[in-house]
Amino acid sequence: MAAAAMATLRAHQACSRATAVADELPTTLPPAFLAFLKRNGLDVSIYAAAATLPRYVRVKPQAISEIPEIEEELGLKLSSLTWLPNFFSLPPEAQIASTQAYQQGKLYGMDAASGAAVAALAISPGDHVLDVCAAPGAKLCMMAEFLGDSGSLTAVDISRPRLAACRTMLRKYDLGRRTRLYLGDGTSFSLLPLTGTSKLSPANVCDDQCHNEEPTEVTGNSDRLCKGGFQKDARAEITSLYGEWRSGRTRQEKRAAKRAKYLGIPEQISWDDRAPELFFYGVDSGVVGMKVADVAQTCSDSQNTSLRGYDKVLVDAECTHDGSLKHITKYEQWGWETFERRFLNEDRIASITSLQLRLLSNGFRLLNPGGTLVYSTCSFTKDQNEGVVGRFLATHNNAELQEVELARQWPCSPGGLPHTLRFDPVSSNTSGLFMAKLTKLGCGPSNKSEVGGC
Template sequence: MEPAAQGRRFDTNLCEVHDPVTHQQREKPEKHKLCFTHKNLLRSTHCSKKMKRKGKEMREVLVAPPPPPPRFPMDGAPAAPLPREFLDFLGENGLDPSIYAAGDRVPRYVRVKPGSESCLRELEGELACEPETVDWLPGFYSLPPRVQIAGTKAYREGKLYGIDAASGAAVLALSIAEGDHVLDLCAAPGAKLCMMLDALGDSGSVTGVDVSEHRLAACRTMLQKYAIGDWCRLFVADGTTFSVSPARVHSYKSCKSTTNEKAQTFQEWTSRRPWKERKRAAKARQSATSKSRLGFQYPEIIFYGKHSGVVGLIKDDLYRTVSDNELLNCGYDKVLVDAECTHDGSIRHIQKFEQWGWETLQQRVLNAERTDNLTLLQLKLLINGFRLLKVGGTLVYSTCSLTVAQNEDVVEQFLKENASAVLQEIDAAASWPCKSGRIPKTLRFDPSTSQTSGLFVAKFTKVGL
């Protein structure tokens, strides 16, 4: 308690505070009227109930506890206080901690698979709540934050995707058209990849790349669950060095169930591959591992659809080296670089630290060396993704971090090093609930402004020089 507050008294006659430091009061008390502190008022047996109540009010004012630290709403649990280290991290990056207080109001978003809209009525009955249309994002619906969709029939049958609306906006910014060849350079866990395939139609291709084999395997599982993998191929590879060009799209021809070992052509992919083929794949992985130790890593293809352009190809054709000049004309039409980041803008990711333990936050998010390494990785991913883009193509860079270092600073450095890169307005964003980034034409989503998780989005096009 402040020293001045300790000496304040409550006048029983005038109901006023006397401050011995300032010696100020609005009226002079009548003679012979006693003055008591709020404690005396509460203890006295001679005071009326009204005066006791006044004393209680004074106690609440004078001895009120300091305001609590910002708290983070945990899913299905009382709000948990944000740790001091995380608050310091937010302060250093100019981020307002209050954006996390809105986390308990962020809806759970779902996307309905095109042609499966009839499942919404059934979903409403199962969840006892009506899915609300997200007006600014076609095919998306919002549900109350605590709703769980994993047990619903629509989700089990592959009619419903769980994906945040901000992530959907990043895919929508690509303006994918039928026949496009699309590259998702950081594809796992796959929700955005599936949205790309749904937007693609019956021509073109989507290539998914991720450095983590087990995370990319989750993408493969999603493709099989939702039966949308015919135009897709998945590579385990380092996105900063990946160099496989878009596949030639072939009309589907029935293939034999065995592999022609002499020609080494790709047969139709199946999860139940013959023993010899599995053995050969294992040998190829072992060879790739040994090569990676020498500074070279050969991409491993772990899935390809029958219309992805892989079936019938010879291995040498698939991995044929393409020069940068060739890529200007035959590179990818659209590229998404949803780069690895600290995830500080992802409400559900930060919520997980309540389970993992806040002490792990230092290692996973706050470590300065990790952050510096991440920004370098993000820049390399952006540079390589842009290299694989053809002239006139579109690249979208996004992260679920809200820090300037991982967003605007990366974009600024990239533009300095790439004269053929031009930032583009995202036309659809005129109706989006987001705000501008620190660089014109870039966008930011956050829980307070957008009712979504945090996301930064920048859109580029490649011009000929």
């Protein structure tokens, strides 16, 4: 079909969907949310699309040949997305959680717009990738798939329970081999990728004499390791090496859970506690066999050296979630007070753009020159999207917005800055998502303190 005819058809489809959604406008959205939409110039009718929006799943490449069996189990046809490989749409009411295909880790639920944000990063095998706000981890899983058998994936999130969900997901889908998960603050995270190879093969790992579940400085014999911990040898010099990661909650996690339960607070690290905690590492993440000090090599250690940062960075920033339609409508059952407290609280809204800017700036600091960063949110507001990116560009003359070439085939609209993109239920038939793709230009006077040899 000619491009012009295609555009007309798309506009027509969007228009008839818009008419349909306006007819089904929900009346239950709470006043605080309606006021938030009004303040931000957003049209409430978009939320009526929530009920008709398809569900999307990503089928792992290894399971693509099993689509007929998966369809039979689901009792319906998977409709392949022509613009996003391995993504399929399902009717909104489709239930996947009880299927064997889901339980066996052959597919996972993920909105197509979220898949597009990962595709925009153009991850290649061998890349060192950083995910600054990783949990609960659907994008992380997709990034791990793209990475394949080389390179590394480092992921950070500030919420312990969400990070635990992320770890469960990586393990369920067997995608954690090259991944390190950190409980930490993405605005200050400074750890560099591990570019070397593991110093010990699993054959050298011993089972006995294990003392700790987490690495600590101990007197040890660096030739032999314990699974998930370290052994003591009084004769050897002070050293500590990582063994294989062991499942189950670490002592540190159990302590934090107990404390959070006692205080009745969420298990989240405090904003002042900036030291990242290694929460999970895969067998090929480069951690096994490394000294604690080497794994903890930070960006500040690397000034004026040749230590490298990350090739690709995703900053899928915390936001007000107003574009995440299905999520929003769930609050009808969960209670709008929770939504108001979490997302519409005045202090929270005031601080969120500042948080987003700091997450973006820190992700960019850790990016190698020539590398790619994608900033995304699931908010429709200009402040959290074009506003944050505009403020960032005003102070980073080594950053440049880039075209997402794949997007020429995507059902999205242009954002308010060159090359930025917006997905929404009416024109894209997806949840809401904004994305900006940035690259870091070569070293200049303005980026002297950044990684990558500058």
